[in-house]
Amino acid sequence: MTGYDVLCVFCGPDGTHGNELGVVRDGARIPGRAERQALAGTLGFSETVFVDDPERGAIDIYTPTSRLPFAGHPCVGTAWLLDVPELVTPAGVVGTRLDGEFTWIEARPEWAPPRTLRQYGTVEEVDALPVPPPGEWIYAWAWQDEAGGRVRARAFPGRDDGIDEDEATGAAALLLTARLARALNIAQGLGSQILTAPMPDGLIEVGGRVRLHRTMA
Structure with missing residues (x-):
């Protein structure tokens, strides 16, 4: 191989x-x-x-x-x-x-594959979600600290290929940032961190370790 x-x-x-x-x-x-x-x-x-x-x-x-x-x-x-x-x-x-411990990319939201961005009222609701059946690609999220731009998220690809949940997904974070039009600090999965920020000309910056x-x- x-x-x-x-x-x-x-x-x-x-x-x-x-x-x-x-x-x-x-x-x-x-x-x-x-x-x-x-x-x-x-x-x-x-x-x-x-x-x-x-x-x-x-x-x-x-x-x-x-x-x-x-x-x-x-x-x-x-x-x-x-x-x-x-x-x-x-x-x-x-x-x-x-940039130090972070690597950043700049991309356009329209490049990202379609995702269903589904907001929940609390972090606890997101944490308690079961894995949905295959079908819809769901990015479940809730504000952890809305004023500070902190988000809790989980990603369910909805594919029948053995991957029930993605630990960290930059494209979905990019789409959420475009929708909310603000910088985000996203805690996803079991302990991953994704940073994002809107840029000029419709670009979104996505960074992480x-x-x-x-x-x-």
């Missing part, structure tokens, strides 16, 4: 949690979409990235069952790994920057 790195993206302040991401640095070794899709299904991460050109930052993103033109946590993780000023995705060029979990030869 082709070697790949496993990153944890949107880690908490103590460096734990975050959503796992598979990154195949030498994507040229697996050029076909069918082969990439098969490998993404075998690896089983919520997303797997194939790097087509590390110097340009050209990447290709897959879930276990489909190809995505853009996704948040794959872009943040790959930006950290490649340390390039931008990523080239099928959706468009994603600006990137590293990234760490290398393991490298598979």
Whole structure:
């Protein structure tokens, strides 16, 4: 099998949690979409990235069952790994920057796949939610501190591929930020953290911590 790195993206302040991401640095070794899709299904991460050109930052993103033109946590993780000023995705060029412990991307809300943003009245309601049946992609959220822009969220992809809940999802956070038109500090999953902020010209900035979990030869 082709070697790949496993990153944890949107880690908490103590460096734990975050959503796992598979990154195949030498994507040229697996050029076909069918082969990439098969490998993404075998690896089983919520997303797997194939790097087509590390110097340009050209990447290709897959879930276990489909190809995505853009996704948040794959872009943040790959930006950290490649340390390039931008990523080239099928959706468009994603600006990137590293700022201390955080890696940031700039993207447009319209690039994100459709999500149902479902608000709840309390954090406790969000925490108590069962995993819904496959179907609708749901981002469940509630204000933890509305004045301070702090949000509690959980993500249910609604896919029948073994991934019942995403630990951290940048695209959904991007959509929520666009809807609320304000910077957010999102606590998602078991302990992940996502930071966002509206930017000029309709862009949204999404940032988080990234760490290398393991490298598979």
